Amino acid sequence: MPSSTLSFQLSRRSVLGGIAASSALVALHPFAARAQANQAHLRIMETTDIHVHVFPYDYYADKPNDTLGLARTASIVDAIRAEAGNSMLIDNGDFLQGNPLGDYIAYERGMKEGDKHPVISAMNVLGYDVGTLGNHEFNYGLDFLNKVLAGSGFPYVCANLTKGMLASDAKKDELFFKPYVILEKQIRDGSGATSPIKVGFIGFVPPQIMVWDAKNLEGKAQTRDIVDAAKAWVPQMKEEGADIVIALSHSGIDGSGQSERMENASLYLAGIEGIDAIFTGHQHLVFPGPKDFDGIAGADAKKGTLMGKPAVMAGFWGSHMGLIDLLLEKDGNSWKIISSTSEARPIYHRDENRKVVADVKDKPEVLAAAKAEHEATLAYVRRPVGKTSAPLYSYFALVADDPSVQIVSNAQSWYIKQMLKDGQYKDYPVLSAAAPFKAGGRGGAEYYTDVPTGDIAIKNVADLYLYPNTVQAVLITGAQVKNWLEMSAGMFNQVKAGAKDAALLNDGFPSYNYDVIDGVTYQIDLSQQVRFDKDGKLINEDAHRITDLKFDGKPIDPLKKFVVVTNNYRAGGGGKFPEIAGDKVIFVAPDTNRDVIVRYIVEQGTINPTADGNWSFKPLPGTTAVFESGPKGRHFAGEIKGAKIEDAGDGENGFAKFRLVL
Structure with missing residues (x-):
């Protein structure tokens, strides 16, 4: 100097x-x-x-x-x-x-x-x-x-x-x-x-x-x-x-x-x-x-x-x-x-x-x-509350039915059936909506749930469900269930049949708005345009990404009423899902979703979080799409039920790239 x-x-x-x-x-x-x-x-x-x-x-x-x-x-x-x-x-x-x-x-x-x-x-x-x-x-x-x-x-x-x-x-x-x-x-x-x-x-x-x-x-x-x-x-x-x-x-x-x-x-x-x-x-x-x-x-x-x-x-x-x-x-x-x-x-x-x-x-x-x-927090999060018979991870929660989302849905369904068993809604079929919270994105390449087989502690439950939401339930029709899923399908870009390594995920769509609904089965047709925009407005009336939607093995009745258990954010209109708002709420729980998961694990003793494969992408022969996830996901890519996922090299900022064969 x-x-x-x-x-x-x-x-x-x-x-x-x-x-x-x-x-x-x-x-x-x-x-x-x-x-x-x-x-x-x-x-x-x-x-x-x-x-x-x-x-x-x-x-x-x-x-x-x-x-x-x-x-x-x-x-x-x-x-x-x-x-x-x-x-x-x-x-x-x-x-x-x-x-x-x-x-x-x-x-x-x-x-x-x-x-x-x-x-x-x-x-x-x-x-x-x-x-x-x-x-x-x-x-x-x-x-x-x-x-x-x-x-x-x-x-x-x-x-x-x-x-x-x-x-x-x-x-x-x-x-x-x-x-x-x-x-x-x-x-x-x-x-x-x-x-x-x-x-x-x-x-x-x-x-x-x-x-x-x-x-x-x-x-x-x-x-x-x-x-x-x-x-x-x-x-x-x-x-x-x-x-x-x-x-x-x-x-x-x-x-x-x-x-x-x-x-x-x-x-x-x-x-x-x-x-x-x-x-x-x-x-x-x-x-x-x-x-x-x-x-x-x-x-x-x-x-x-x-x-x-x-x-x-x-x-x-x-x-x-x-x-x-x-x-x-x-x-x-x-x-x-x-x-x-x-x-x-x-x-x-x-x-x-x-x-x-x-x-x-x-x-x-x-x-x-x-x-x-x-x-004190370290002692708090290390308390065991039960066991899991299979690993819980969210590396592929956005592209396939996923164990970390599955266990949340299982716990919510278990809880709401107890809460409604003696009331006016006891005879309605129950569905459960849950979304992945830790799915990379802005949180980075290590921002995923990853719980090995064995003991589950409070820290793992907080990992499964990041926010202190409370449980709520809504009463909606089969047609509204379909539109809920159509809105969730905004998670994906449109992929033309025959495309090679098309970008799969819509980066502007938050993972916490990607709800999977358990209790029904369905496929997502990526070749279709999105039906709703980010504000829940109908923009493509002829677009239907959700296909083969069934309840109890039969095509869902658009007029049939369903109880869908979710959280206070979604039930109150969070995410602007079409027709899902406070006027549909039939049950407001005093318990957080995380507390419900803890109770479920404690009662079960050992849980089986294996995904049931109730949803998948509609096959598009000759078509592949790519997405990013955490590098540790490479250990699980070959185990995903209903999806063929291949390692496609390194992504940006520490992520790994994967290929989905459609």
Whole structure:
């Protein structure tokens, strides 16, 4: 390094707040290095979708994992702050639920007044400035959430969660939380002088929590459209003196066109006058990035802007730290943004052999904050509850009848038949709908259920059923059963007869919306177009992917009534399946699906999870299709009932590629 540059960096370090000397010099962000006397660099850092992953540990696999953990993300906070002239730290929601540590606290230990939740204790170590709420914050109920947030050392904001009915004017809504905060911060400019800046933060949650968590929120809360809420509150933030307004949007990026109560509204939120920068999340993707959001008008995935404004989405489970860097300039007594950059900085990379390599170490203080609860969770998840006579895995859950989905369906059917045996629905035939939750995708090449033959512990049950949904049942017709399956078949691309190695899976279709319905038999004709779009709208009236649909060995009667057991998400309209909504619900259980699975295994003692092969693809002679799954699936490819699956080499990002012979 030339001596002039060395001298400049050392002097800058001194000017910018006495950053502690270390063996290596910190590379300043260009904004910090070039800020003039009336200019200042402000870096805002984001964590999002932590889902209780404090430790770099996979509780389901019961082993360390270098791709996740707030303790890892936290270890780079000090260095990232040191690169900046001035910095702030925010969390963008979904911190409270998502792994057995969260469930252990909610269901085993509980939260008494004055208790500190381990994820909050860990976050308090890092000195967050503000946070917002994600949809999963409501999974354990409002009382639990309030006890958790009481221990937070920083404020939470949410502008679109109301108590009861919506007011005629959003600014008259009675909110659970402050819609925004305006934080006054002393920032140092390029000359070393300090002066105040007022930074406003406003938060948003997906309106769909009223569907996804109706059991916890119905009659207690309501949600307003994200963009509508922002239009009401952002002008008031400016009137109160906010120099810049930052949106904390636990909502993803969807370029399909603005609509009422959008789940992923961040692109259109960024278009609101007065919002200067936007932090996004919820989708578990990375922005800016190489490909997740290419081709969306208004979203620049290279520059990291939405509607021309700086934006970032920082992955999930602590995989990235989101950074928005702002070069500010003094304009009279206020500040304005004159330039910006965005970055999602990862905590790991893959080497030339595609193996995960950690780029950072743990921050000991964060581990210490949750150590006792982490160890208690390990004991919690290791408790045996029964045995399995065959392995449980989900490597091929999207392409063939699957043991990990089969056992969920078996447990649900067993439970609902007991619940309804003496009631008015006792004589209706029972079907069971279940979907694979751990099926690779955004979770990565190791994100699959894999339970060997032998003991089943609680950790394995949580692995089989990832979310704390509750059991519900709906009463629907045979025709509606068929349409349910037609909607599920959106998981697959259309494959023309005779095609060679066609792409099989629709990457935009979530695996948790791919329901298999047990109790009927059917085939899926991939040569047909999809019948419904992602919103459940009929788009191809003549398309029928579901063929040979039978109940009790006979073609299903379109008018016959069936009880279908599922979860509260699907029964309440989650996934927008045609005609499946709250008005069809006949039974609301007090039990979670996971609790039901545990009870089923305990009663059975030893379970047989072998898939019954009730569905398959309609043969298309001379046709093959390819898909990706975890490399460990190679051990099971030859054992799949009703499907011929071949190894087709390596895929991307650690996945293996497989060929389905149709």
